[in-house]
Amino acid sequence: MCKYLQVFMIPTLKTKRLILRPLSRFDQDAMVDTIMSDMDVMYWLPYSDEVSTPEGQREIALGYITDFIKPWDEFGFGVWAVCIRDTELGTLGNFIGYCGFIPEQIEGAGPELVYAMGKSMWGKGLATEVSIACLDWIFIRLEIFCVHAVTDKENLSSRSVMEKIGMKHEKDVDLYDSVAKGEGLLQFYSIEREAYLRKGETEVGR
Template identity: 30%
Template sequence: MLPKYETERLILRERSLGDLDVCVAMDLDPEVVKYIRPTPPEPEHRVFLRESISRQFAQGLGFWSIFEKAAEGAEGEFIGWVLLVPLAGGGPEVEIGYRFVQRAWGKGYATEAATVIRDHAFEEAGLDAICGVTDPHNAASQHVLQKIGLSREGDRFAYGEVLPFFLLTRENWIAKNAECETRGQS
């Protein structure tokens, strides 16, 4: 079971079969999946997502559904998900990724949610590194990876193509946290 996280604006909790319909609806929006493989027809995609949601990952890895925080800290509307899973389903690297409904774009939600899961990767899951891959033309996703501390490390074959590859090691994460704390004390 994955831990639940709350930020000032968001609630992140383990994705469940109860999230199936909203995940299908998000993935059927052509703009949402513009930079990834096209979504198959709904019945086929529903089966794929059901299997994906039910899949067991190593301790500390998986998918979190993301909700806007409603009154008194309750789950509001579903706005997307964030993941921490083996890259392209097999690893050995562990990938951080995210997907959001269009109405959530441009509000900083991806950075906010990915920051929480980045810290989870090192503090709770005990990983030595996390990575991210994006479509070469998806500047917004690349910007989020860079904002949370990942650096471009060339290209890597994943998901059937060569993609920009980003990496953050535990050592660099610790150094960046120390640098931020030092600046905060000045």
């Protein structure tokens, strides 16, 4: 009973076109269909080398979901399921990706913003839209002083999202075993709370 109560306490966020609702283990199939089974999407995400089989896709999807839900209890933040609100995008309520925060891996860097959208939703500005909603929530409601994100230097779309929401490229880092896997250093972007709040709506691409 307590676990179900915790889920209901996680806020639901809304943007013009999307709903960000609590993730659950019932999203495993949707996560597989939308993210893990699409190699074009997984190419940019951790554990992409482990989703070559349906069994691997389901295992990694459940691992993502577990890791995304767990921080809510300890840190008061986590990752949401991103679903359709505007029927021009598709069926109301359909799962199309995820966005939110995981705990920092670099001391003092603050929570890490993570996001992914199904390929059919690429190029519509949705990652920017949900990232802004998440930053609005975490900076206004929680005592969080900075947020960061990382991406491959060749992932121009992700870098564009980070820049549109006001993040700046600070340095390059070795995370998610990127160097050991031969992927090189990842680009580290960050933004401080006060800098984000000062920018206001129009200055972060809304």
